[in-house]
Amino acid sequence: MTEPLIYELSAPGREGVKPPKLDVPPSELPTELLRESLPLPEVSEIDVVRHYLRLSQLNFAIDKGMYPLGSCTMKYNPKVNEVAARLPGFTGLHPLQDETTVQGALYLMYELQEYLKAISGFAGVTLQPAAGAQGELTGVLIMRNYHLDRGDTKRHIILVPDSAHGTNPASTNMSGLRVVQLPSDARGNVDINALKEQICEEVVGLMITNPNTLGLYEENLVEVIELVHSCGGLVYGDGANLNALMGVMRPGDVGIDVLHFNLHKTFSTPHGGGGPGSGPVGVAPHLVDFLPGPIVILDEEMSSDDYPYFSLSTPPKSIGRVKSFWGHFGMLVRTYTYIRMLGDKGIRDAAEHAVLNANYLLSQIKGLFPLPYDRICKHEFVIEGHLKEAPDIHALDIAKRLIDYGVHPPTNYFPLIVPEALMIEPTETESKQSLDNYAAILRQIAAEAVEQPELLHDAPHDSPVRRLDEVQAARNPVLRYQRDEA
């Protein structure tokens, strides 16, 4: 059964929740400025609850089952985080309140900046960016301004490996810089020779994801960083895959200059069906002055021995503000809670078990599908979703058939450098049973692909809707409720 649109539940004159009452004398409304109609739905409170609850039930979610989307780190989202973020002393705070009245919130932000510095090995952190892509834009602008500040105006190139997330080149372009793509070598690393050819004094920097989107540790990392630094360039780390390495290796220690964190991946804040995320950025000492402002500082002058005092302060050469106010505070509370519950050991445990789970799952399905890079992987791995014995079967068919078995498909058709890519990231919070189950399903599907390929072609069978006509959706876009249909 299809769930109607909220508009289709509407009846003229029906009222929803009851607004507060008017307790002051009304003023005259400026009639010439008033709108004539407001075509919103008219539904009751119970209509709203039932409608959105029924909609929720059409979703798959981490809370329902294994959701191994590569590059997305769909780990368990602890419920204590939600309780913490909803404490009234946090939710009720206005961002422009006097600093003296928000010291608890500023303390939390300051400490979180310190924790992220400790985990990454950087000298400074901004919590402002709203998501990973905004963190990238922030980082690229920081690199650009670093060079300009030194009077080095000829640099305009950002090197991006072909395995990178699409946000890397897009963020570069928004910064007014030019992307030069680097190929990967046969082991899935950045091709060092290709990199050497591009090294010149026009390079602003290189954006690198480590482990890369193939789930592989960048074996040439130290050499890559040295090469880029040798021409005066800087190295940007895409922290989307930090879950593989936190507590095991710090990006700042190996010479990465700037990196964004994805709190909604590595640090367990929920994805919310597409957001909100949070993308703090960490930088090495020479870039601290360029961070977007404001950041939280310990105000020595206002502090006493017993009471530290925290202020918001904009670094001297700041690239400027990247969003309003101070960042996604609600996500920061969740992350603070998570880090405080894990500590040093818990952070390392998380990374080690993320890598254990990925390698274990890989060991259980090895030989089923082509494996383009056969190495110890990190937190995720990429297989090719096709079979010699079943030439009509594509990665998409395998993905859709997984839905029939009550689990979520992996990321498909990314990274772009692997044909029919299926990118699997189990995360550390899945149990051995859960991984064994996923492996068994993949084995079953591999057998079906040969014996009953139509089962895959027609999949999914039991989902709320079946395969959708995406061509029609794009060719004849219907992007809002059509009143004339009603």
Add this chain to the structure above:
Amino acid sequence: MVYLPHTDEERRQMLEAIGVESLEALFADIPPAYRYPELGLPEPLSEAEILQELTELSQANLNASLVPTFLGAGAYRHWSPSVIDYLISRGEFATAYTPYQPEVSQGTLQAIFEYQSMICDLTGMEVANASHYDGATATAEAVIQAINVFRLKRKKIVLSPTLHPQYREVVRTYTQGMGLDIVGDDDPQRSLEALIALVDADTACVIVQSPNFLGEIEPLAGLADRIHAQDPRTLLAVVTNPLSLGLFTPPGDYGADIVLGEGQPLGLGLNFGGPYLGFYATREKYLRQLAGRLVGETVDVDGKRGFTLTLSTREQHIRREKATSNICTNQGLMALAATIYLAALGKQGLRKIAELNYHKAHYAAQQINVLEGYEVLTTKPFFNEFMVACPASVEEINDFLLDDYDIEIIGGYDLGRNFPGWENRMLIAVTEMNSREEIDDFIEALEEFAAIHQAGGGDHHD
């Protein structure tokens, strides 16, 4: 081990299956010198302990929702119906990813489709995207859309000086590498006439805010025509408060090309500044230059109605450096909250809330305007925020309200923070959450301050 389900025996079996001796062996490719640094994080806490610590920390703040608050300036204390948090807390919504697999994401997809529809209805526009981060970044995206419409050939952007100062700053941060000429906002007194006069054949867009940062409703009627008299192709983007659209004619009806703003007033908590919601709508003819995700209606193989992400050839994961924006993760759950807010209040409820804001703000303005030493400077119509000239600096008045008056009151925004010379000007926001008693207390407090100040008791702090 926190949140890890592994038993020792399972771990042993798993390592054996992989063919390595230990967890450390999985990291043999990392140069030994860099392995296992000491982080120095605090000792881990249990759930009970961390909640106790955080409760104490949260109570070290002054909760603006528990005292009379008249602070706005881009974030407002509004009523959030109980159904919102109940529904957005559901794990099926909160712990789902971006709906890339539509067959098992119809809940999220249909909710975004409803969101897009409601934003169009509210703004009077034709297409809305699935959200930006906040009002400030949505403004920057409007600039980028406009220069993309002109294929990067136009370089001039005209910003109204009464556009939110943080939005103006974010526009400059975002576009600093694009070689644009951003003009118009350097003089806070510049009239709309003078702003329009800046438009020429190189101007990609004009951005105005209404209600503007100072609370005034700009005369949008005829504005598009006047801009087009200067140059027929320049785009008009209007930043607006979505709650005000419960009452006022939407910018879409006045011919705006882009309507956007901060969605926080739609039932989203204050949350110390985020996460909020950037809503964004434009004309169908600009669909290809629109950034961000879009959900479209289609049918499945059985002919059943369904929803899917669509037109993704505009987006970074397909187009990479040629994408309309780098945005990927957006404000999904916040858009859902706003959708539920608009559904729960509906056509009549939203109008009532908007009227409450209007009446309460006007009541407060009338009362303040008759106080000795204070003068309401807002002369244009306003919604729920207005500017007042005060007898002393806003900083001094706000300290008095917070520390020296009988009850704690959070006063209005100090416009001196953004406009040199305006240190005595307060921007006051009044919403449906301010009871008459709160407003009357505030007015008494302002009166008392003026009396003390007049008597020369200027220094209230010992």
